[in-house]
Amino acid sequence: MAQVFSLPRLSAADFGDALINPDLGTPEGAVGPDGFPDVQRFNVYRNNVIVSLCEALGETYPSVKALLGEEYFAALARAFIAEHRPSNPVLIWYGEEFASFLAAFPPLKAYPYLEDVARLEWAWLQSYHAKDCEVFDPAALASIPPADLGGVRFRRHPATAIVASEWPIWDLVRVNRFKDGEQSQIDLSVAQPVLIVRPEFDVDVRILEPSHAAFGVAIFSGASLGEAAETALEVDSGFTLADCLSNFLSNGALAGLQIKEPA
Amino acid sequence: MRSDKQPVSAFCTPAAVPRRPGAGLKAEHVADILQSRPDIGFFEVHAENYMGAGGRPHQQLTAIRDVYPLSLHGVGLSIGGESPLDKDHLGRLAELNKRYEPGLFSEHLAWSTHETTYYNDLLPVPYDQATLTRVCDHIDEVQHVMGRQMLLENPSTYIAYAQSTISELDFLKEITRRTGCGLLLDVNNVYVSCTNQEQSPAAYLAEFPMQCVGELHLGGHAPDIDEAGRPLLIDAHDRAVDDAVWALYKNVIEMHGALPTLIEWDNDVPAWPILLREADAAQEILICAQDADLKAVS
Ligand SMILES: [Fe+2]
Numbered sequence: 001m002a003q004v005f006s007l008p009r010l011s012a013a014d015f016g017d018a019l020i021n022p023d024l025g026t027p028e029g030a031v032g033p034d035g036f037p038d039v040q041r042f043n044v045y046r047n048n049v050i051v052s053l054c055e056a057l058g059e060t061y062p063s064v065k066a067l068l069g070e071e072y073f074a075a076l077a078r079a080f081i082a083e084h085r086p087s088n089p090v091l092i093w094y095g096e097e098f099a100s101f102l103a104a105f106p107p108l109k110a111y112p113y114l115e116d117v118a119r120l121e122w123a124w125l126q127s128y129h130a131k132d133c134e135v136f137d138p139a140a141l142a143s144i145p146p147a148d149l150g151g152v153r154f155r156r157h158p159a160t161a162i163v164a165s166e167w168p169i170w171d172l173v174r175v176n177r178f179k180d181g182e183q184s185q186i187d188l189s190v191a192q193p194v195l196i197v198r199p200e201f202d203v204d205v206r207i208l209e210p211s212h213a214a215f216g217v218a219i220f221s222g223a224s225l226g227e228a229a230e231t232a233l234e235v236d237s238g239f240t241l242a243d244c245l246s247n248f249l250s251n252g253a254l255a256g257l258q259i260k261e262p263a
Numbered sequence: 264m265r266s267d268k269q270p271v272s273a274f275c276t277p278a279a280v281p282r283r284p285g286a287g288l289k290a291e292h293v294a295d296i297l298q299s300r301p302d303i304g305f306f307e308v309h310a311e312n313y314m315g316a317g318g319r320p321h322q323q324l325t326a327i328r329d330v331y332p333l334s335l336h337g338v339g340l341s342i343g344g345e346s347p348l349d350k351d352h353l354g355r356l357a358e359l360n361k362r363y364e365p366g367l368f369s370e371h372l373a374w375s376t377h378e379t380t381y382y383n384d385l386l387p388v389p390y391d392q393a394t395l396t397r398v399c400d401h402i403d404e405v406q407h408v409m410g411r412q413m414l415l416e417n418p419s420t421y422i423a424y425a426q427s428t429i430s431e432l433d434f435l436k437e438i439t440r441r442t443g444c445g446l447l448l449d450v451n452n453v454y455v456s457c458t459n460q461e462q463s464p465a466a467y468l469a470e471f472p473m474q475c476v477g478e479l480h481l482g483g484h485a486p487d488i489d490e491a492g493r494p495l496l497i498d499a500h501d502r503a504v505d506d507a508v509w510a511l512y513k514n515v516i517e518m519h520g521a522l523p524t525l526i527e528w529d530n531d532v533p534a535w536p537i538l539l540r541e542a543d544a545a546q547e548i549l550i551c552a553q554d555a556d557l558k559a560v561s
Pocket of ligand 1: 416449452480482527
């Protein structure tokens, strides 16, 4: 039996494309009670998708949102979403590329610190959700002969991160995300590399001396204490290992150690 | 394969969700809840919010689960999708199920992922034979991997597919018959969808396979109109439950008895006491129905 006419068959691919790209119009197969397409009805889905993803980005990047204002942020988020559709239903993992997107967005050239603010907020979120882990107990260091200390390598606590920056990123986040302080008091000439830690459940952000930041980056990429101290001394000749290590230890940035390099 | 050993629960509270009201758990309410220990039947969480490795969300959920039964509600599995289920995502659901021993597990008759894009909305599915087969295969897979029965929630819809050949009710009934899954009856979704499709919510509910229902949902919707000026209700979960939905709920409870009933309020989330008040309103309806039952028996 030949069909007199065929009903428009709407695939998930076409439905999805029409969601993201309104220029494609309302799909013929998605109809109201009279059997005809209705743009308002289809727009409910379009709106749900875009608005919910904009909100997800806004929750991950509240400082960027506050710095740019609601309207600008919404437009920017839409542009980001068009380039980076989420692929995973777990939205706490969505938006990692937002920092580099900001850096490459020509109209924001005059605000070069936005990229690093976004990197700090992404790192904050990763820390918040990181695996639970005991912090390293400094007492364990007492059993290491002083001569062996230089060869010690630490394991990073899973919730620890360092965000290097030439900009006052902590001040920008403190004021815009945590509503602590005044925008007008922020000195954009100050560099604030930060250490992010979460010894238990609360994320803490600490401003690091540039040499301490260099030290941290080095030990977290596998350098021994001795190697990391050399790197830090290149940044600041006044660097002292004892002060720096106690800074990392007291903030709960470390999870454990490997005592010796393989011979 | 079945183990002879009973799982030893790490929690003080039994897993089973009682036939009482519950509330959607919001992070901002947890401290208040743990401090005031409200008399409420259970809490329901969106599974995707607890898929991080650790930290505060899991600490909060563990503390809540210790004193309340839990219902685990997935919003991103895309059971109605054309693509195969995301095995990793299903694995994460199974892990949460094992860790928190929820009394109920539910997901939606909807899709959200196609190929590599996740659309972050509960999108409608066409009601035809091909979709029916696929949805049943997906539910079989979910129930197999999770090792438990799931409840499938009826959707809120704004459009219908011109290609649909089966009614939503027949579609749901056939799914339960083929897969043995239960249903989560969202009364607000019924009201929203039936209004949007110009059908009678009461007639829909009269035909609903209530023997399969393990849980009810109640939530708020936002009124709008479509291009043709017809009423268009949006399942916004951003306000109190509408009077019309309360009336339908009362009817369902009077006809079929008490069921676990969740108040969903996910956007513009109010202070905890206001959400609790909604749950108390549901409790009153449940108690009235039980009193009437007792009178009928004696
Ligand atoms: Fe629902």
